[in-house]
Amino acid sequence: MSRALPLSDLVRMQAARRPEPVHVELAQVTRRFTHPATGEPFQALGPIDLALVKGEFFSIVGPSGCGKSTLLDLLSGLGKPSSGRVLFEGKPVNGVPEGVGVVFQENAAFPWLCVRDNIAFGLRRAGVEAAEVQRRVDYALGFMGLRDFAKAYPAQLSGGMRQRVCIARTLVTQPRLILLDEPFGALDQQTRLLMGDELLKLWRETGATVLLITHALDEAAMLSGRVGVMSTRPGLFIDFVDTGWPADRDSRVVSTPRFGEITARLWEKLRVETLKIMGGAH
Known part of the structure; x- marks a missing residue:
């Protein structure tokens, strides 16, 4: 069977x-x-x-x-x-x-970029206008509770916060x-x-x-x-x-x-x- x-x-x-x-x-x-x-x-x-x-x-x-x-x-x-x-x-x-947006288990936050620039990375590569990048990233920072850490680097964050950064980077691309x-x-x-x-x-x-x-x-x-x-x-x-x-x-x-x-x-x-x-x- x-x-x-x-x-x-x-x-x-x-x-x-x-x-x-x-x-x-x-x-x-x-x-x-x-x-x-x-x-x-x-x-x-x-x-x-x-x-x-x-x-x-x-x-x-x-x-x-x-x-x-x-x-x-x-x-x-x-x-x-x-x-x-x-x-x-x-x-x-x-x-x-x-x-389609993908989030993996591995810590995929870029260590050389601050939180704001990590989240904006994909949008900038896609050629999204600067004002729209800022609007989406500001929203994601607030939504994910990362606003106070926008200028911090991944090494300064807990594991949970680093994963929030990765999720936020996916969120700003507005995946369905x-x-x-x-x-x-x-x-x-x-x-x-x-x-x-x-x-x-x-x-x-x-x-x-x-x-x-x-x-x-x-x-x-x-x-x-x-x-x-x-x-x-x-x-x-x-x-x-x-x-x-x-x-x-x-x-x-x-x-x-x-x-x-x-x-x-x-x-x-x-x-x-x-x-x-x-x-x-x-």
């Missing part, structure tokens, strides 16, 4: 959820690589079907090596599928699409789709919860569609309207969990019984997949 949900079930669980238009779509997407040691081909991902509606906050969890980051690369245009279609706003993704690859993975638990609140505020303010890749089940359960669970390689979706949170949620949901139910369901699925990697079942 296949570990993946049948395609008919996937379509029913995704397309029939709400009447909003589909914003992002992957149709029978696979990704194959060549093993660096043996030279043999192997399939890392798929076939995957996924539909995100406009303005959705969707997270993906799965065991290490299941293809989560590979999937994000395909959506961002940094990689190409071996087969299948990747669509953003109804158009095939070829290269990095206009309207925000892709996040473990953006808070290097932060402590308390800072991650607070950064999660900031991210939810950003999501509500912009109306962007957000896709978050994370290993943290609590992070996925708190932030998302829906969570997709992936299997071991080749990565396939084996469950979709609707959290049922209201749009104005924040980190206080972690104290509710519903939060415990969501994380328990996610762990039930992931425990089985992780044990497969470890070579046992308990």
